Amino acid sequence: MRLTNVLLKKVKSKRIMVVLESAVSGHKFNMFRDRLADKIELIRFDPYIQQDSLYRERKKIRSA
Template structure:
């Protein structure tokens, strides 16, 4: 193994884009969070039911580099 392979490793990004899904209606949107943070769960306005509802992180979409 060459020393350059060790020194030139890719650095993981600090942020990721995740898909959030409403527990009530299934409405989805994307949100960016830090890679090392806990899974997101938040209250936000749901346009399908015209009320606030709870959204949970469903899956990771991609890595984000700023």
């Protein structure tokens, strides 16, 4: 193994980008969270129904 392979090892980032989806209408938006944190659930304004709605994390998009 060469020294360059050791030095160029990929490092995982501490934060990841995830998709949050409304439980009511299906509206989606992206948000960052720490890699080791629990999945996100929050209440936020939903523009489709013009009310506050529960948003749940659906999937990871990429690391940041």
